[in-house]
Amino acid sequence: MKRTLALAVCVAMGGSVALADMLAPADVTYGDYGAVEQSLTGTPGDPENGAQVFLARKLGNCLACHANSDMADQPFHGEVGPPLDGIGSYRTEAELRGMIINSKKTFQGTIMPAFYVADDFTRNQDKFEGETILTAQQVEDVVAYLMTLTD
Amino acid sequence: MRLSTLKTAACGLALVAAPLAASAEDLLINGQVEINTEVQPADHMKGIVPVVRSGWTFRSPETQVLQMDDFDNPGMIFVDQGMSLWQTGDGETGESCADCHGDMAESMEGVRASMPKMNPEGTDLWTLEENINNCRTERMEADEWAWESSEMLAMTAAIGKQSRGMPVDVEIDGPAREWWERGEELYYQRVGQLDMACANCHEDNYDNMIRADHLSQGQINGFPVYRLKWGGLGSIHRRFKGCMKNIRAEPYNRGSDEFKALELYVASRGAGLDVETPSVRN
Numbered sequence A: 001m002k003r004t005l006a007l008a009v010c011v012a013m014g015g016s017v018a019l020a021d022m023l024a025p026a027d028v029t030y031g032d033y034g035a036v037e038q039s040l041t042g043t044p045g046d047p048e049n050g051a052q053v054f055l056a057r058k059l060g061n062c063l064a065c066h067a068n069s070d071m072a073d074q075p076f077h078g079e080v081g082p083p084l085d086g087i088g089s090y091r092t093e094a095e096l097r098g099m100i101i102n103s104k105k106t107f108q109g110t111i112m113p114a115f116y117v118a119d120d121f122t123r124n125q126d127k128f129e130g131e132t133i134l135t136a137q138q139v140e141d142v143v144a145y146l147m148t149l150t151d
Numbered sequence B: 001m002r003l004s005t006l007k008t009a010a011c012g013l014a015l016v017a018a019p020l021a022a023s024a025e026d027l028l029i030n031g032q033v034e035i036n037t038e039v040q041p042a043d044h045m046k047g048i049v050p051v052v053r054s055g056w057t058f059r060s061p062e063t064q065v066l067q068m069d070d071f072d073n074p075g076m077i078f079v080d081q082g083m084s085l086w087q088t089g090d091g092e093t094g095e096s097c098a099d100c101h102g103d104m105a106e107s108m109e110g111v112r113a114s115m116p117k118m119n120p121e122g123t124d125l126w127t128l129e130e131n132i133n134n135c136r137t138e139r140m141e142a143d144e145w146a147w148e149s150s151e152m153l154a155m156t157a158a159i160g161k162q163s164r165g166m167p168v169d170v171e172i173d174g175p176a177r178e179w180w181e182r183g184e185e186l187y188y189q190r191v192g193q194l195d196m197a198c199a200n201c202h203e204d205n206y207d208n209m210i211r212a213d214h215l216s217q218g219q220i221n222g223f224p225v226y227r228l229k230w231g232g233l234g235s236i237h238r239r240f241k242g243c244m245k246n247i248r249a250e251p252y253n254r255g256s257d258e259f260k261a262l263e264l265y266v267a268s269r270g271a272g273l274d275v276e277t278p279s280v281r282n
Helices: A002-012 A047-055 A093-105 A136-147 B003-013 B061-065 B076-087 B097-101 B128-139 B150-161 B174-188 B198-202 B236-246 B257-269
Strands: B027-029 B033-035 B225-227 B232-234
Touching: A047 A136, A093 A136, B076 B097, B076 B150, B097 B128, B128 B150, B150 B232, B174 B198, B174 B257, B236 B257
Parallel strands: none
Antiparallel strands: B027 B033, B225 B232
């Protein structure tokens, strides 16, 4: 609700994200191994903002689980997931997009959260009900950032 | 049996206790109370974890030492408070715990190690808090203490300490079985927007860092624990709530059937670990 409103305002003000181009979580189509070809917004991701989303504890908080040499200046890299060094060299953009949107389509039963899914989770807190962890554009930004992590 | 004895005994027989022998240093309190912090899994835990480890083994040396001497342990003042509450009359009858139970060191020895357990009628699973409140309302005709009140924390800490060094040994068969099974279900149930279960962190990923936190097995043998972050003691159910909130799940209430069931199940995962109450965590 909040997000739709923000977007509406954005569009009214001539913002670059048109509602029509935004793919809702339920409309995402996955390939056999969970890859997602289609951009969620049609607007190219911003890698710098993606790095912020990767770091922020209330957004991606990706560093909680993944070590990342590109962020060597940051303390506390996690060990729960694989290090993401060079990920942009061996994964395609579509694979990475799918991994962020819903990693369970690629790795069944993984601990990694699905960042662009709004299904009814069990005992979700009211304030997160029907909400995704990241916005469509934040997903695109993180994907753009991951693509910069090359060997 | 203490870890050192166990190690020697096991080595004399065979190398079956290899994981134990490779373990971290033991927890020795006041230079005399030895605490088993790493034990072989009980039957129902075989194949789930190779070694059952106390949360103490995952803490930094700075936090660990706070639990090695009672003068340094910030939880001990609450134990003292609990011991004086034990002697204090209250309620319509004006009786104190001591009037019925005498010396806490004798009558409460081993109690924490067996909690939670079925009530005398076998109709409900009672935590230590509920056992205390039952005495207050039925015998002293006093008001219940709130779950997280300073009185309840002090009393559970004092009673818990009387089991320090005794292995956790909860009843999971008979009428407790249903509760245990419900607890097991909850332990593996993914919840919240982050869609995780207790097991994702405390079974699949213990010993891994999750950002600044060193994940433990989520054992409860040291509760109520003094947490530096809380600046005070906290109950088992408070910790459960915190973990659920972190994964953006709607926590159950303190004292709810769900948390009681989970408490029994988690206690049983730590079967054989010595009670450490009051333990110190970051």
